[in-house]
Amino acid sequence: GAVVSQHPSRVICKSGTSVKIECRSLDFQATTMFWYRQFPKQSLMLMATSNEGSKATYEQGVEKDKFLINHASLTLSTLTVTSAHPEDSSFYICSARRGRPGDTQYFGPGTRLTVL
Amino acid sequence: DAKTTQPPSMDCAEGRAANLPCNHSTISGNEYVYWYRQIHSQGPQYIIHGLKNNETNEMASLIITEDRKSSTLILPHATLRDTAVYYCIVRYPTGANSKLTFGKGITLSVRP
Numbered sequence: 001g002a003v004v005s006q007h008p009s010r011v012i013c014k015s016g017t018s019v020k021i022e023c024r025s026l027d028f029q030a031t032t033m034f035w036y037r038q039f040p041k042q043s044l045m046l047m048a049t050s051n052e053g054s055k056a057t058y059e060q061g062v063e064k065d066k067f068l069i070n071h072a073s074l075t076l077s078t079l080t081v082t083s084a085h086p087e088d089s090s091f092y093i094c095s096a097r098r099g100r101p102g103d104t105q106y107f108g109p110g111t112r113l114t115v116l
Numbered sequence: 117d118a119k120t121t122q123p124p125s126m127d128c129a130e131g132r133a134a135n136l137p138c139n140h141s142t143i144s145g146n147e148y149v150y151w152y153r154q155i156h157s158q159g160p161q162y163i164i165h166g167l168k169n170n171e172t173n174e175m176a177s178l179i180i181t182e183d184r185k186s187s188t189l190i191l192p193h194a195t196l197r198d199t200a201v202y203y204c205i206v207r208y209p210t211g212a213n214s215k216l217t218f219g220k221g222i223t224l225s226v227r228p
Contacts, residue, residue, distance in 0.1 A: 043203075043221065046216075046217065095159075104165065110157070110159045
């Protein structure tokens with residue numbers, strides 16, 4: 001299967017700071033990338049969908065000004081959690097897909113964010 | 117809305133086949149059935165997908181009923197490393213509904 005990487009794998013930050021998470025598709029060009037969030041003992045919740053060169057589409061209830069998504073190239077998307085607070089502590093997972101209909105969506109290993 | 121229903125959990129003995137059921141009675145004609153799994157504290161791993169025909173790869177087999185209202189993921193020889201949450205998801209190939217929406221999945225525990 002295709003490889004998707006994330007960096008960092010875990011990050012601890014102070015309340016009020018911003019944190020950037022990178023997602024890369026290593027062996028394919030990803031027209032579409034997705035960001036998910038997962039709280040303990042819960043399932044993955046889709047936060048937003050981004051297409052290369054376009055603005056991200058956010059799911060209902062997700063603050064676009066708080067979770068900034070950039071998909072500037074076909075292999076890189078970034079998620080910036082601005083002014084992080086303890087309630088933003090979660091497991092953030094990115095996913096990537098080529099642009100062809102029916103293409104499989106592949107996931108990164110996830111980033112554990114802890115906000116103190 | 118959850119488009120699939122799965123039992124919350126099941127277990128099987130190591131070395132035996134694990135048959136994981138999934139109901140998707142409202143599936144549309146061109147929606148695919150996807151299976152992913154998530155091992156603790158990792159990102160989901162793609163397993164297999166299908167539309168109408170049964171599918172097999174090096175990881176598993178997918179059996180889809182003729183009416184497409186249910187499917188079964190088969191891990192032919194389960195190992196301890198197969199212990200994970202398994203998600204059955206239906207998805208359109210294109211368009212706004214082509215994103216993957218995760219339900220609660222089924223927790224498979226493989227016992228020695």
